Each structure stands twice: as structure tokens, then as C-alpha cells.
Amino acid sequence: MTSKSRQVSKRHRNSNHPLQRLLNYGHNYRQQIWQATAFSIINKLLDLAPPVLIGIAVDVVVKQQDSIISLLGVKDIFWQFLLLSLITVIVWIFESAFEYAYDKRWRNLAQNIQHDLRIDAYNHLQELELAYFEERSTGGLMSILSDDINQLEDFLNEVANEIIQLITSFIVLIGGAFFILPTNIALVAMLPMPFILWGSFVYQNQLTSRYADVREKVGFLNSRLANNISGITTIKSFTAEDYESKRLAAESEAYRHSNSKAIKLSAAFIPLIRILVLVGFTSLLLLGGMAAFSGKISVGNYSILLVLVQHLLWPLVTIGRIFDEYQRAMASTNRVMDLLDTPIKIYTGNIPLPIHKVRGEIEYKEVTFAYHDRHPVIQNLSLHIPAGKTIAIVGSTGSGKSTLVKILLRFYEVSAGTITVDGIDIQKLNLRDLRRSIGLVSQDVFLFHGTVAENIAYGTFDATDESIIMAAKVAEAHEFIMRLPQGYETIVGERGQKLSGGQRQRIAIARAIVKDPPILLLDEATSAVDNETEAAIQRSLDRITVNRTTIAIAHRLSTIRNADCIYVMEHGQLVESGTHEQLLEKNGIYASLWRVQSGLK
Numbered sequence: 008m009t010s011k012s013r014q015v016s017k018r019h020r021n022s023n024h025p026l027q028r029l030l031n032y033g034h035n036y037r038q039q040i041w042q043a044t045a046f047s048i049i050n051k052l053l054d055l056a057p058p059v060l061i062g063i064a065v066d067v068v069v070k071q072q073d074s075i076i077s078l079l080g081v082k083d084i085f086w087q088f089l090l091l092s093l094i095t096v097i098v099w100i101f102e103s104a105f106e107y108a109y110d111k112r113w114r115n116l117a118q119n120i121q122h123d124l125r126i127d128a129y130n131h132l133q134e135l136e137l138a139y140f141e142e143r144s145t146g147g148l149m150s151i152l153s154d155d156i157n158q159l160e161d162f163l164n165e166v167a168n169e170i171i172q173l174i175t176s177f178i179v180l181i182g183g184a185f186f187i188l189p190t191n192i193a194l195v196a197m198l199p200m201p202f203i204l205w206g207s208f209v210y211q212n213q214l215t216s217r218y219a220d221v222r223e224k225v226g227f228l229n230s231r232l233a234n235n236i237s238g239i240t241t242i243k244s245f246t247a248e249d250y251e252s253k254r255l256a257a258e259s260e261a262y263r264h265s266n267s268k269a270i271k272l273s274a275a276f277i278p279l280i281r282i283l284v285l286v287g288f289t290s291l292l293l294l295g296g297m298a299a300f301s302g303k304i305s306v307g308n309y310s311i312l313l314v315l316v317q318h319l320l321w322p323l324v325t326i327g328r329i330f331d332e333y334q335r336a337m338a339s340t341n342r343v344m345d346l347l348d349t350p351i352k353i354y355t356g357n358i359p360l361p362i363h364k365v366r367g368e369i370e371y372k373e374v375t376f377a378y379h380d381r382h383p384v385i386q387n388l389s390l391h392i393p394a395g396k397t398i399a400i401v402g403s404t405g406s407g408k409s410t411l412v413k414i415l416l417r418f419y420e421v422s423a424g425t426i427t428v429d430g431i432d433i434q435k436l437n438l439r440d441l442r443r444s445i446g447l448v449s450q451d452v453f454l455f456h457g458t459v460a461e462n463i464a465y466g467t468f469d470a471t472d473e474s475i476i477m478a479a480k481v482a483e484a485h486e487f488i489m490r491l492p493q494g495y496e497t498i499v500g501e502r503g504q505k506l507s508g509g510q511r512q513r514i515a516i517a518r519a520i521v522k523d524p525p526i527l528l529l530d531e532a533t534s535a536v537d538n539e540t541e542a543a544i545q546r547s548l549d550r551i552t553v554n555r556t557t558i559a560i561a562h563r564l565s566t567i568r569n570a571d572c573i574y575v576m577e578h579g580q581l582v583e584s585g586t587h588e589q590l591l592e593k594n595g596i597y598a599s600l601w602r603v604q605s606g607l608k
């Protein structure tokens with residue numbers, strides 16, 4: 008996480024209102040926000056000038072030589088109108104110029120903030136521990152990083168300006184009414200205003216929870232979609248299309264239902280506002296007309312008021328949509344900010360571990376570990392692996408073998424005990440250095456959409472073509488890669504789905520070879536392959552484990568029989584250890600497993 012985003016994250020944790028959180032986040036753009044706001048206000052003021060110009064024109068017609076314009080020294084009616092026309096042209100030009108200015112500012116601001124927010128949110132997400140991802144769905148997280156941030160972009164693009172201009176119109180109208188009209192008439196005309204504001208406020212509160220629900224439902228819908236698209240093979244093979252279609256329809260229906268609850272409320276808003284505006288407008292029409300007739304106010308001023316109110320009527324009608332957009336944006340803001348505020352639970356230590364200095368001695372000292380809300384998977388386990396040696400871990404499924412490897416990488420934090428690398432507690436080591444010095448070939452190989460070469464070089468981004476080919480040869484992958492349509496430049500497809508399981512496995516091994524780490528973790532590297540491939544992988548593993556601390560987890564005992572020491576794991580504890588021969592002699596769990604696998608029993 009960048010120090011900038013860390014600061015930002017601390018800052019907006021202090022406040023609760025989403026708008027405040029957004030403003031705090033956009034702290035660096037304060038100047039741009041002020042400029043855009045000022046341009047919006049000036050544009051609105053200029054936009055409100057035509058009613059005044061109409062009023063003045065009426066004034067010229069009614070009062071002729073005694074009109075307001077005549078105060079400037081222009082007595083001739085034609086010249087008065089010409090001057091008025093000139094002012095109109097100038098106002099128009101400035102209004103257009105400021106429209107351009109505010110539009111450009113707001114839209115650029117929207118782009119800058121959405122960009123920063125997306126990158127910061129993604130960077131923060133990358134720092135979060137695995138448990139966070141296990142609790143959530145990919146689709147749900149995608150909808151925060153995509154939909155919610157887009158919602159904010161739309162808000163800043165248009166709605167922020169609309170809100171500012173609406174407030175400006177309000178103030179001008181109220182000020183204008185009290186300035187022009189006798190106080191009692193102005194008060195009557197303004198009577199609906201508090202109701203409009205109060206009503207809007209109540210509405211806003213009601214809408215908040217409904218839109219939060221809509222955002223949540225979008226998250227569920229997205230997660231179902233993402234899950235189904237990645238599981239399409241399973242869906243097809245189990246002919247579960249209808250079942251999935253129904254499940255998706257149910258999520259989509261929930262989204263529709265949630266939206267229609269929000270629509271029910273927000274759609275009633277505009278007609279209500281119109282009624283209130285009507286009360287103000289007709290009272291102004293009536294009382295103002297009577298006042299103009301009796302000479303209490305001038306005909307010009309009366310015209311100004313009427314046109315000004317008309318000018319406000321339209322924006323007021325849009326207030327419902329503006330609140331709507333505002334509420335949606337605030338619901339999105341909360342979701343994005345909540346993600347940014349999620350505390351990172353696994354922090355890096357500060358002892359550096361330069362990769363070329365790592366010897367690779369690993370020690371687990373009385374380690375206990377439990378996944379969140381579960382019983383311990385590893386219990387009081389101690390294990391010493393001398394530098395450069397290969398150990399193997401075997402044992403029944405679910406006994407905790409993979410977990411042992413994951414806690415060494417600090418994907419999860421141990422509950423008790425310590426793990427050391429070269430005698431240093433891994434919690435005190437620089438986390439990136441620790442992970443850089445470990446190569447993992449995991450049970451489920453993940454390839455990224457891209458070429459074979461890119462996938463082999465993944466993590467060693469400066470790898471040369473020669474080293475990539477060398478690694479592929481050692482991993483016995485070179486031959487099959489050369490048979491692919493574009494060789495090393497062949498696109499492997501998303502998650503490497505255009506390759507076979509064994510091919511993916513060999514690319515993963517080549518990837519680890521290019522990385523050349525002092526510590527190698529092989530989590531069932533030969534699980535998804537046939538006997539021939541297994542033999543090929545075995546040959547390459549024999550080569551790459553030399554002088555490298557290696558932990559190999561295997562179900563097929565033949566693949567690890569040459570290990571310096573083999574451990575048998577049961578229920579989170581190491582119950583047997585020794586070389587292959589020693590363990591056979593012991594005639595315990597390992598020996599019976601061996602007999603089963605080699606067909607002796």
C-alpha cells in the first residue's frame with residue numbers, strides 16, 4: 008500500500024458521512040474542486056440573468072425615458088434596447104465560457120478521482136490477507152472496483168454540478184424575492200421552501216437504506232455471474248444450465264425487487280415537489296400581480312420574479328433525480344471507502360532478507376494454527392529443515408500439509424509458536440523478501456491470460472529468453488511448448504485453460520526454476536499428471552532441488568522416496584519421520600501406505 012493511500016485511509020476513517028469521506032479522499036484535488044464549484048456558481052448566476060434582462064426590457068416599455076437603463080444616461084428608446092441587447096450578448100458569451108470551464112473541470116476531476124480510487128482500492132485489496140478473500144466473492148469485489156467506482160464517476164461528472172447550481176438558484180430566488188417584494192408577500196411565496204427542503208431531507212434518509220440494499224444486490228448478482236462463468240465446464244457437464252439459469256434469475260429478481268422498492272419512493276418525489284412549487288408560484292402570481300397593480304412593486308420587477316420562479320421550477324423538478332443519483336453515489340462511496348478502510352492484518356517485518364544471502368534453514372517451533380473460527384489444523388508442531396535439504400510431507404487428505412506451506416509464506420498468521428528462516432522469525436522479516444526467496448508450485452496452478460513465455464517469466468519480469476527456454480527444458484516443458492501453434496508466444500487463455508493439467512504443472516515448475524529461489528515448496532506438483540509426465544517432472548525436480556531447501560508434499564510416495572527425510576502428518580501433527588528405508592523398517596503408517604501404493608498388499 009502506498010504511503011499516500013495509507014494516509015488517506017487514516018484520514019477518512021475519522022468521519023462517517025460518505026460525502027465527507029469522499030471529500031477527504033479527494034483532499035489533493037481541493038483546488039480543482041473549489042475552481043469547479045466557483046465556475047458552476049458563476050455560470051448559474053449568468054444563467055439567471057435573462058429574467059432580469061426581460062424585467063428591464065418590460066421596464067423600458069412601461070417607463071420609457073424613466074427606465075432603469077435611462078439612469079445610465081441613455082434616454083433614446085432604441086439605444087436603450089440596443090444597450091440591453093449588447094449586455095445580453097456579453098452575458099451569453101460569458102455564460103457559455105463558464106459552462107465550458109466548469110464542465111471541463113468537473114469531468115477531469117471525475118476522471119482523476121475515479122482513477123486514483125480504483126488504483127488505491129486495488130492496491131489495498133492486494134495487501135489484504137487471504138482470509139478476507141475467502142469471506143467474499145470475486146463478483147462482489149468486482150462490483151466495488153467496477154460498478155461502484157463508475158457510479159462515483161457519474162456523480163462527479165454531472166450531479167455535483169447540478170447540486171451546486173440548484174443551491175445557487177435557491178439562494179438567488181430567495182434573495183431576489185425579499186429584495187423586490189414587500190416582506191409579507193415574499194414570505195408567502197417562500198412558504199413552500201421549508202417543506203420542500205424538509206421533504207427532501209426525509210426522502211433522502213428513506214432512500215439511503217434502499218439504495219444500500221440495491222448495491223448489495225448488485226454485488227450478489229455479480230458474484231453469481233462470475234462464479235458461473237468460471238464454472239461453466241461443471242455446469243455443462245452436469246447439464247445444470249436450467250438450474251443455474253433459475254438461480255441467476257432469482258438473484259436478478261432480487262435486484263429488480265430491491266430497485267423497484269427504491270423507484271416506488273423516488274418516483275413519488277417529483278409530483279410532490281411540483282405541488283409545493285405550484286403553491287409558491289400561484290401565490291406569487293396572485294399576490295405579486297395585485298402588488299404590481301396597486302403600484303407597490305414595478306411591473307418590471309413583477310416580470311423578473313415570474314420568470315425567475317419559472318427558472319427554478321425546472322431544476323426543482325429534477326431534484327428527485329439528483330437525490331437519486333446522490334444517494335446511489337453515496338451508497339457506492341461507502342462501499343469503496345469501507346474497502347479502503349479495511350485494516351491490513353498481515354504486516355511486513357523490517358528485517359531484510361536479501362535473496363542471495365538466504366541459506367534456507369527453516370524451523371517450525373511448537374506451531375499451532377487454526378483458520379478463522381475453526382479448530383486448530385496444526386497443533387504444537389515442531390520441524391527443523393537444514394539448509395539445502397529436501398524433506399517430504401505425506402499424510403491423509405485434510406491433515407494440514409498445504410496449510411504448513413501457507414503459513415511459511417505468511418498467507419495466514421500462526422496462532423502460537425514461531426517459524427524461522429535462517430534463524431529469524433518470519434514475522435520480523437520483510438514480507439516481500441520472504442516471499443521472494445520462496446518458490447511455490449501449488450496444487451492448483453494458476454496461469455495468467457498471456458503467452459507461455461510471459462507465464463514462465465511471471466514474477467521474474469527481467470528474465471531473458473534464454474533463461475526462459477532453459478527453465479522450460481529443465482521442467483521438461485520445452486518439447487510440448489515447441490509443438491504449440493506459436494511456440495513460446497502461444498496464448499494460454501484465461502487461467503491457462505488452453506493447456507492440459509500436466510502442461511500447466513510443468514509451466515509452473517519452469518516458473519519456479521526461472522525464479523531460482525533458495526527455498527522451494529512443491530505442493531503435490533505431480534498430482535494432475537500421467538505416469539510418463541510424472542517421471543518427466545520427477546527428473547526435473549531431482550535436478551532443481553539440489554542445494555535448495557525443498558518441502559515436497561505428495562500423495563504419490565514414489566515421487567518423494569529420495570527425500571532426505573520424510574514426515575508423515577496426521578491431524579495437524581507429525582507422527583513419523585525418517586528416510587524411505589527407515590520408515591519402511593518402522594513398519595508404521597508410511598510402510599502401510601507404501602505397500603498399498605506399490606501394490607504389495
Ligand SMILES: Nc1ncnc2c1ncn2[C@@H]1O[C@H](COP(=O)(O)OP(=O)(O)OP(=O)(O)O)[C@@H](O)[C@H]1O
Binds near residue numbers: 407
Ligand atoms: N481457507 C481455509 N479456511 C478454513 N479451513 C480450511 C481452509 N483451507 C483448508 N482448511 C481446512 O484445513 C484442513 C487442512 O487443509 P490442508 O489443505 O492443509 O490439507 P492437506 O493435508 O493439504 O490436504 P490435501 O492432501 O487434500 O491437499 C482441512 O480440514 C481443510 O478443510
